[in-house]
Amino acid sequence: MEYSFHEESHRVLVVDDEKVIREILSDFLSMEGYVVRTVEDGVEALEALAEGGYNLVITDLKMPRMGGLELLEEINKHAFNVLTVIMTGFGTVETAIEAMKKGAYDYILKPFKVEEVIHIVQRGLEKQRLQQENIQLKESLSIYRMSEALNKTLSIDKILEVIVSTTLKESGADVAALLLQDKNNKQFEVMTRRAKDTQPEGPDQEVLNLVEILEHYRSDRPVIYHGNRANRFFIKVPAGQKPAGFVSVPLKARMEIIGMLNVYSYTKSFKFSEGQRKTLSILADRASSAIDNARLHENLQRTLQQTIQGFARAMEAKDPYTRGHSDRVTLYAAMISKGLGLEPKHHERVCTAALMHDVGKIGIPLDALNKPQKLTREEYEIFKEHPDKGRRILEPIEFLRDIVPAVYHHHEQYDGSGYPLGLKGEDIPLDARILAVADTYDAMTSDRAYRKALSHEIAIAELRRCANTQFDPRIVGVFILEMEKELENRALAEQQENEVEEKKPAESPT
Ligand SMILES: [Fe+2]
Ligand SMILES: [Fe+2]
Numbered sequence: 001m002e003y004s005f006h007e008e009s010h011r012v013l014v015v016d017d018e019k020v021i022r023e024i025l026s027d028f029l030s031m032e033g034y035v036v037r038t039v040e041d042g043v044e045a046l047e048a049l050a051e052g053g054y055n056l057v058i059t060d061l062k063m064p065r066m067g068g069l070e071l072l073e074e075i076n077k078h079a080f081n082v083l084t085v086i087m088t089g090f091g092t093v094e095t096a097i098e099a100m101k102k103g104a105y106d107y108i109l110k111p112f113k114v115e116e117v118i119h120i121v122q123r124g125l126e127k128q129r130l131q132q133e134n135i136q137l138k139e140s141l142s143i144y145r146m147s148e149a150l151n152k153t154l155s156i157d158k159i160l161e162v163i164v165s166t167t168l169k170e171s172g173a174d175v176a177a178l179l180l181q182d183k184n185n186k187q188f189e190v191m192t193r194r195a196k197d198t199q200p201e202g203p204d205q206e207v208l209n210l211v212e213i214l215e216h217y218r219s220d221r222p223v224i225y226h227g228n229r230a231n232r233f234f235i236k237v238p239a240g241q242k243p244a245g246f247v248s249v250p251l252k253a254r255m256e257i258i259g260m261l262n263v264y265s266y267t268k269s270f271k272f273s274e275g276q277r278k279t280l281s282i283l284a285d286r287a288s289s290a291i292d293n294a295r296l297h298e299n300l301q302r303t304l305q306q307t308i309q310g311f312a313r314a315m316e317a318k319d320p321y322t323r324g325h326s327d328r329v330t331l332y333a334a335m336i337s338k339g340l341g342l343e344p345k346h347h348e349r350v351c352t353a354a355l356m357h358d359v360g361k362i363g364i365p366l367d368a369l370n371k372p373q374k375l376t377r378e379e380y381e382i383f384k385e386h387p388d389k390g391r392r393i394l395e396p397i398e399f400l401r402d403i404v405p406a407v408y409h410h411h412e413q414y415d416g417s418g419y420p421l422g423l424k425g426e427d428i429p430l431d432a433r434i435l436a437v438a439d440t441y442d443a444m445t446s447d448r449a450y451r452k453a454l455s456h457e458i459a460i461a462e463l464r465r466c467a468n469t470q471f472d473p474r475i476v477g478v479f480i481l482e483m484e485k486e487l488e489n490r491a492l493a494e495q496q497e498n499e500v501e502e503k504k505p506a507e508s509p510t
C-alpha cells in the first residue's frame with residue numbers, strides 16, 4: 001500500500017513477511033512524512049527497487065522466497081544506491097553483523113521501539129543526502145575545472161589528455177580510454193588511454209566489441225554493466241584483466257558519433273553508479289565540443305596557411321628574380337625571431353609577415369622593373385608603392401590584419417630615411433625591423449636582373465656597415481649570431497656526411 005506522495009519526500013521500502021510489522025512501520029513512517037511502500041519478501045522488494053526512486057529499505061532477515069541477506073546481495077549487485085536497514089531478532093544478531101559487513105547501513109533489533117526506527121531512518125537519509133551533495137559538488141567542480149582547462153587550449157592532444165585524466169580521477173575507474181573515429185577509414189582508434197598506477201601497463205590491451213557498444217548507442221540504451229554482463233563489450237582481454245565493470249558514453253558532434261569515452265573497473269566490489277554514468281556523459285559532451293572546435297580550428301589554420309602560401313606563390317610567379325625570395329626571407333626572419341626569443345604566437349606572425357612582405361608587388365608592373373639597367377626615378381617611385389599596396393591588399397583580410405604593420409613598414413630605415421613614412425628607430429614596428437634585415441640579406445645574396453649575387457661575407461659586412469643607419473643594430477647582431485650557428489651546423493652536417501662516405505668500404509679491385 002502506498003501513502004501520500006510528495007516529490008521531495010524520501011521513499012522507504014518496508015520488506016517483511018509479517019503483516020502487522022509492515023503496517024506499524026508504514027503508518028509511523030508515513031506520519032513522519034516519508035513515502036512508504038510495503039512488500040512481503042525479497043523477490044517483491046527487488047521488483048519494487050527495479051522501478052527506482054527508493055532511498056531506503058528496511059528489511060526483515062528471514063522471509064520466504066528471498067531473505068534479507070540475499071536481498072542485500074542483490075541490491076549491491078545491481079547498485080541500486082539505497083540504504084539498507086536490517087531487522088532482526090535477538091537470536092540472529094550475528095547475522096545482522098554479517099549484513100553490516102556486506103554493506104547494510106544499520107540494524108534494528110526486534111521488538112523495536114518506533115522512535116528508534118524513525119531515528120535510524122532519519123540519520124541514514126541525512127547521511128545519504130550529505131554524501132550525495134558532496135558527490136554532486138565534487139562532480140560539478142571537476143566538470144568546471146575540466147571546462148576551464150579545455151578552454152585554454154586548441155591542441156587536440158592536450159584536450160584528450162585533460163579529458164581522460166579527469167575521467168580516470170573522477171570515476172574511480174581502473175582504466176579510462178578515449179576513442180575517436182578516423183575520418184577516412186571510419187575505424188574507432190584508441191587515442192588516449194590512462195590506467196591507475198596500480199594497474200599493470202602491458203603491451204597487451206583489451207579489444208572492445210565496438211559493434212555491441214554502437215548498437216547500444218544507436219538504440220539509446222545506456223552502457224553501464226557489471227560482472228558477466230560487462231563481458232559482452234570485450235572481444236579480448238589481457239590475462240588477469242577481466243573487467244568487472246564497464247561504462248561507455250558516446251562523443252557526438254553535430255548529431256554524429258565521433259568517438260567514445262570508456263571506463264573499466266577490474267575491482268569486483270567496485271560499482272559504477274548511474275550518477276557517474278551521467279557525469280561521464282557531461283564530460284563527454286564537453287569533450288566533444290572541445291574536440292570539434294579544435295578540429296575546426298586546425299582546418300581553418302590549414303586553409304589559412306594554404307591561402308597565404310598561394311598568395312606568396314602568385315606574387316613570385318610574376319617575378320622570376322624573386323622566386324624563392326619570400327621563403328628565404330621567412331627562413332631568415334624565423335632565425336632572428338628565435339634568436340630574440342619571441343613568443344610562439346609572435347614568431348608565427350613574423351613568419352607569416354615575412355612570407356607576405358612583398359605581396360604589394362602584385363599590384364605593380366614588375367616586368368618593366370626587372371631590367372638590367374638602373375631604375376629611373378619614376379620607376380623607383382612606382383616600386384616604392386609596394387608596401388602601401390601590400391597594406392591595402394591585406395587590411396580587408398581579418399586573419400592577416402596583424403601582419404599589416406610589418407608589411408607596410410618593411411622598407412623603413414632605422415635612421416628615418418626609409419619609406420613609406422620615414423619612421424625612425426623603435427618607432428618602426430619590431431616585426432618590420434626584423435624583415436628589413438632578413439629581406440636585405442636575401443636581396444644581396446641572390447641574383448638580380450641588374451647584378452650577380454654577393455657572397456655571404458660581403459653581405460654580412462654590408463649589414464654591419466649599415467647597422468644603426470639602415471638597420472636596428474640589435475637585430476643585425478642577432479642575425480649574424482644565428483647565421484653563424486646555422487653555417488656551423490651546416491658545415492658539421494656536411495662533415496658527418498663525408499665521414500660516412502669515407503667509411504664505406506672501397507670497391508675491391510678486380
Ligand atoms: Fe619589399
Ligand atoms: Fe623583399
